[in-house]
Amino acid sequence: MTKCDILIVGGGPAGLSAAYSAARKNARTILLEKDDSIAQNIRTSGVSWIDDMKRLEIPEKYYNPIKNFRIISPSKDVILRGNTPKSCVLDVRATYQYLATLAAREGAEISVRSEVQSVISRSNKIAGIVANTPKGKIEFDSKLVIDASGFNSIVARRAGIVHNWKRYGIGAEYECYCDDIDPETWILMVGDRYSDAGYAWIFPISKQRVRIGTGVGRPESNSDPIEKLNSIIESKLKPIDELRNIQPIEFHYGFIPNEGSRKATIFDGLLLVGDSAGQANPLVLEGIRFAIEFGRVAGEIGANSLLKDCTRESLQEYEKFWKQRVSSRIKSSLKVQSRWLKMNNESWDREVEIIQQMTIEEFLDFIKAQFTTSKLVKLVLTHPRATARQLFSIILDK
Numbered sequence: 116m117t118k119c120d121i122l123i124v125g126g127g128p129a130g131l132s133a134a135y136s137a138a139r140k141n142a143r144t145i146l147l148e149k150d151d152s153i154a155q156n157i158r159t160s161g162v163s164w165i166d167d168m169k170r171l172e173i174p175e176k177y178y179n180p181i182k183n184f185r186i187i188s189p190s191k192d193v194i195l196r197g198n199t200p201k202s203c204v205l206d207v208r209a210t211y212q213y214l215a216t217l218a219a220r221e222g223a224e225i226s227v228r229s230e231v232q233s234v235i236s237r238s239n240k241i242a243g244i245v246a247n248t249p250k251g252k253i254e255f256d257s258k259l260v261i262d263a264s265g266f267n268s269i270v271a272r273r274a275g276i277v278h279n280w281k282r283y284g285i286g287a288e289y290e291c292y293c294d295d296i297d298p299e300t301w302i303l304m305v306g307d308r309y310s311d312a313g314y315a316w317i318f319p320i321s322k323q324r325v326r327i328g329t330g331v332g333r334p335e336s337n338s339d340p341i342e343k344l345n346s347i348i349e350s351k352l353k354p355i356d357e358l359r360n361i362q363p364i365e366f367h368y369g370f371i372p373n374e375g376s377r378k379a380t381i382f383d384g385l386l387l388v389g390d391s392a393g394q395a396n397p398l399v400l401e402g403i404r405f406a407i408e409f410g411r412v413a414g415e416i417g418a419n420s421l422l423k424d425c426t427r428e429s430l431q432e433y434e435k436f437w438k439q440r441v442s443s444r445i446k447s448s449l450k451v452q453s454r455w456l457k458m459n460n461e462s463w464d465r466e467v468e469i470i471q472q473m474t475i476e477e478f479l480d481f482i483k484a485q486f487t488t489s490k491l492v493k494l495v496l497t498h499p500r501a502t503a504r505q506l507f508s509i510i511l512d513k
């Protein structure tokens with residue numbers, strides 16, 4: 116048996132960030148990752164926002180800055196041009212390994228190829244887990260378990276505390292060499308040629324390297340995103356035709372919950388963070404920045420709770436913090452998303468027309484789900500376009 120204060124399951128951005136801040140507070144911290152290396156299997160497209168990356172102190176060398184946003188629907192092709200880069204596409208493997216280095220430097224122990232098998236409970240409290248590791252089957256006895264296992268929520272599910280996600284997105288993506296692409300522009304493609312419940316994307320990492328992918332939402336769609344992606348590339352649908360020679364170098368595949376957050380993310384001896392807790396922005400299903408931020412808060416509050424036996428009560432500050440930050444945004448995004456999931460090709464064309472009428476700042480607030488009530492009220496009352504006023508009033512109507 117191995118004893119520790121905090122055991123973290125999952126070496127994604129949430130788990131690695133929790134390991135960093137827990138170890139920084141001198142908690143004996145162990146992180147288990149089932150894959151052979153951190154970020155071995157990439158399950159994300161890595162788009163994020165420069166101001167968030169700066170706030171979270173992710174060095175600039177780990178991302179490609181993006182200035183312009185192009186959106187293609189069946190008969191529209193719109194580009195919103197910015198003066199300065201606001202978005203970015205992460206070098207996902209390098210960023211996650213950097214997060215691992217930060218955690219290790221603070222004293223966290225990281226165990227790769229270590230997969231959770233079962234959960235140990237004592238007197239209705241989570242008390243540890245059993246995992247297969249390169250050193251054999253080990254029982255980890257810990258005061259707090261942080262479930263950062265992503266879509267699987269493996270610890271909470273094995274403990275019978277949470278259900279499987281009913282609504283979720285599945286994405287398939289090739290990271291490719293291509294002859295030439297504008298590295299400052301990312302592209303979203305909507306309409307049933309690209310996805311029957313979701314969208315497709317082209318996210319550049321450099322002038323000759325891009326991620327091309329598509330996602331579908333369950334239960335709305337039964338289609339296979341891999342088949343869809345192959346057909347988009349093989350039939351050279353716009354704007355794939357502009358990229359000329361495209362050669363896949365990596366394949367990425369992943370699942371993301373898409374029904375809002377879990378109602379409860381703290382229990383006696385257990386805390387959920389990142390996708391395991393459903394903390395991503397459901398509008399475009401982006402969650403890396405939230406996973407890093409809430410991971411750090413989870414590790415810190417988790418370490419503080421050691422003095423109080425890691426009871427649910429002692430973890431409340433964590434749940435209060437993240438709910439205050441994102442709950443209302445998640446609700447607004449779900450409303451826009453349910454509108455999007457019902458759209459046919461003509462309504463997508465109309466939606467893209469509305470987006471074209473937004474300023475770049477309005478578009479970024481919209482896509483980041485970053486509206487405050489006062490901003491929304493102003494837009495509903497004063498936006499020069501009636502259709503845009505209508506869209507903002509849907510978001511406002513809580």
Ligand SMILES: Cc1cc2nc3c(=O)[nH]c(=O)nc-3n(C[C@H](O)[C@H](O)[C@H](O)COP(=O)(O)OP(=O)(O)OC[C@H]3O[C@@H](n4cnc5c(N)ncnc54)[C@H](O)[C@@H]3O)c2cc1C
Pocket residue numbers: 124125126127128129130147148149150154158159160161162163229230231232263264265266267269284285286287330368369370371388389390391395400401402403404406
């Ligand atoms: C196709 C796709 C594209 C996306 N694109 C974007 C994007 O562009 N921008 C963005 O911000 N977000 C994006 N997301 C969402 C983003 O990837 C997640 O919100 C984010 O990765 C959540 O981080 P996490 O640490 O909670 O979970 P994860 O990154 O999923 O990490 C969980 C870790 O737990 C490990 N694990 C799982 N089970 C076990 C087990 N039994 N034992 C031990 N370890 C285990 C996994 O191997 C994994 O390393 C995308 C998601 C998908 C599916």
